[in-house]
Amino acid sequence: MPFDPHTTPLSAEEARVLATLLEKSRTVPDSYPLTLNSLASGCNQKTSRDPVMQLGEGQIQEALDNLRRRSLVTEIGGARTSRWEHNFPRGVGVPDQSAVLLGLLMLRGPQTAGELRINSERWHRFADISSVEAFLDELQSRSQEKGGPLVILLPRAPGAREPRWAHLLCGPVDAQALSAASAAGAAPAPDTALTERVAALEAQVAQLRDTLAHVCEQLGVEPPCA
Incomplete structure (x- = not known):
């Protein structure tokens, strides 16, 4: 089922x-x-x-x-x-690409299609934003026979360039409240090049942290605090 x-x-x-x-x-x-x-x-x-x-x-x-x-x-x-x-x-009954998007939404909260494409770089390389949007649309239009929609497109927050997506794996969400919360905590939108550089640095740091945790585990010692 x-x-x-x-x-x-x-x-x-x-x-x-x-x-x-x-x-x-x-x-x-x-x-x-x-x-x-x-x-x-x-x-x-x-x-x-x-x-x-x-x-x-x-x-x-x-x-x-x-x-x-x-x-x-x-x-x-x-x-x-x-x-x-x-x-x-x-x-869950979804393809790997959709699983990647759902995993990112569960870990990082609501994101735009562009943010999801950047943040998914180490997980799966989507060809372009359109391909990300295609999988999101498929998740949103999932039939009730398959368990119903798994994502929702939030209302565009005031001043935001693009609307954000949220997952529904933890049940229905208050779209208006999530959108308002995103707007309240939103900073001015950075340029794409800067966002990509920051995402690349975050990915490198995360990979180093994972490698250190693996080495500590093999040595039988406690890793430093994350």
Whole structure:
């Protein structure tokens, strides 16, 4: 039966855990599937997260157990410790490109199609903004037989150049409230070149952090705070 966020929505913790597994499967495949400790580091990152969260291992384990019951994650037993992997595209019933967009929306909050294209660079390279919009439109027009829409286009905020998209995996959202919140916290729109440079630097920092966490895990030491 397809995943229906309107009848069985994800909690904020479940969404963060699921999206983090999806992110790390694409950005650091050498250290994937993830241990509980690595997953905690990814969930609690201070960068590329909106909102920033501080989840304990107990909360993450509970979220994993709930996601496993919905066939959205799988536990892989190892000689030393268990590891976890997502089953996002099949479990939700979407193609990989759509799963990437949903994962970014869960991790970073509402974004424009242009922002999604830039932020997805390490996950999947979309040809252009039109291809991003095509997948978003498909997610928005998803039939009720498949579980209903998974994204919503928010009203354009005053002064904003483009409207933002939000996911519906945690259930219905107040589009007006989200749009107003985005407008209240919005800074003047940066030029595209600067945005791309900042996104590239953030990607490099995130990759270095993931590599450090992997090395610390192999050495059996605690990684520094994210």
